[in-house]
Amino acid sequence: MSSRPSPVGALLLLYLAASLLHFTHNAEYLADYPNLPVWLDRADVYLAWLGLAGVGVAGWMLQRIGWRIAGLLLIGVYAVFGFDGLLHYTRAPMGAHTAAMNFTIWFEVAAAALLLLAVVTALAKQRPLSAAKQER
Secondary structure, X not given: OOOOOOOHHHHHHHHHHHHHHHXXXXXXXXXXXXXXXXXXXXXXXXXXXXXXXXXXXXXXXXXXXXXXXXXXXXXXXHHHHHHHHHHXXXXXOHHHOOHHHHHHHHHHHHHHHHHHHXXXXXXXXXXXXXXXXXXX
């Protein structure tokens, strides 16, 4: 195994920030986003972000207390949520969204993809349980 630190922590922070930017833009310009449900309001958007971010933070905490694989898996689940922003394009085409909308959507997706790649890489570098037991 490499002694170089995993980029998961830094990429988790990047994705948290990208996600917060996208959700904040959604919340503040909700009426401008094409074809979103009329019942959705600012508080719903912020609460959704808090719930999703909590998944990523919980994964990080699991990792920090020694549950590395479980933590990485939870962070991976959190990263997959980052692709949900693409669902905006099922409601209206890219051209119906402003440049800022498209930027925040794609920034979140790109950050999520980088985080997911880092998680998969970190999981692939884990020693099999049988190898770890043999070293004891």
